[in-house]
Amino acid sequence: MGAHDGRVAVVTGAASGIGRAAAERIVAEGGSVVACDRDEAQLTWAGDNDRIATVTGDVTDQATNERAVSVAVERFGRLDAIVLNAGIAMSGDLLTLPIEQFDRVIDVNVRAVVLGIRAAIPDMRRAGGGSIVVTASTSGIGGDPNMWPYNTSKGAVINLVRATAIDLAADNIRVNAVCPGPTETGMTNGIRDIPEIYDSLRRHIPMQRWGQPHELAAAISFLASPDASFITGVALPVDGGIGANTGQFLPREASS
Numbered sequence: 001m002g003a004h005d006g007r008v009a010v011v012t013g014a015a016s017g018i019g020r021a022a023a024e025r026i027v028a029e030g031g032s033v034v035a036c037d038r039d040e041a042q043l044t045w046a047g048d049n050d051r052i053a054t055v056t057g058d059v060t061d062q063a064t065n066e067r068a069v070s071v072a073v074e075r076f077g078r079l080d081a082i083v084l085n086a087g088i089a090m091s092g093d094l095l096t097l098p099i100e101q102f103d104r105v106i107d108v109n110v111r112a113v114v115l116g117i118r119a120a121i122p123d124m125r126r127a128g129g130g131s132i133v134v135t136a137s138t139s140g141i142g143g144d145p146n147m148w149p150y151n152t153s154k155g156a157v158i159n160l161v162r163a164t165a166i167d168l169a170a171d172n173i174r175v176n177a178v179c180p181g182p183t184e185t186g187m188t189n190g191i192r193d194i195p196e197i198y199d200s201l202r203r204h205i206p207m208q209r210w211g212q213p214h215e216l217a218a219a220i221s222f223l224a225s226p227d228a229s230f231i232t233g234v235a236l237p238v239d240g241g242i243g244a245n246t247g248q249f250l251p252r253e254a255s256s
Helices: 017-028 041-046 062-076 099-127 148-171 186-192 195-204 213-224
Strands: 008-012 032-037 052-056 081-084 130-135 173-180 235-238
Touching: 008 017, 008 062, 008 099, 017 032, 017 081, 017 213, 032 041, 032 062, 041 052, 052 062, 062 099, 081 099, 081 213, 099 130, 099 148, 099 173, 130 148, 130 213, 148 173, 148 235, 173 213, 186 195, 213 235
Parallel strands: 008 032, 008 081, 032 052, 081 130, 130 173, 173 235
Antiparallel strands: none
16 A cells, blocks of 8 residues: 555646656555646656646646646546645845846745645545645755845745645645755756855765755655644755754764
């Protein structure tokens, strides 16, 4: 018996990275998935798997979120979970970054999550409950140099998770967040191409390595499953211990 046997989930940002890994994990554990992303070409990884449907669109569009939920219900008969994983990074000088770029990161990382939650609620209520999992970040728990737009958006989405968890608990709808630390995904390619920055981040992680998408997917799958039935309103760090450090001292380096 898999944790998601007979269950149906929507996963946004599913073309690659954490979203793809989460979708694959849920399917491997017996579930069916609607994989949603704006990049249709990258959704071809789903192939002809009859337990994966794909939806192409921008999550900042209300219609995209509603269509993903509709496909889940029409194709697989129900909606048990939605993983709101789509997001973008943003950094820049506080005084010179165009405010339109700040607006965009808030639109994708916060407003789109609201749209996803709102799209899922009616069918989850009809089903007697469900699980919503949001990909936040350790950058929503603390600040980072020059990353104020991203920090702001992820901090906002963590408190959105807490607030909506309270509002939806009486409907048996759980809302939780995972907070990745440095993870090797398409969004972090730019960092990984700069060895000194990549290694500096690695050294600040007590486990002395970056995370992998499948490790985040395991946490997402758990929170989306009935195994987490009494967990709601949580922002779970999946970060190799980086959030446990005050930042004043480097952790002991691993033995070679």
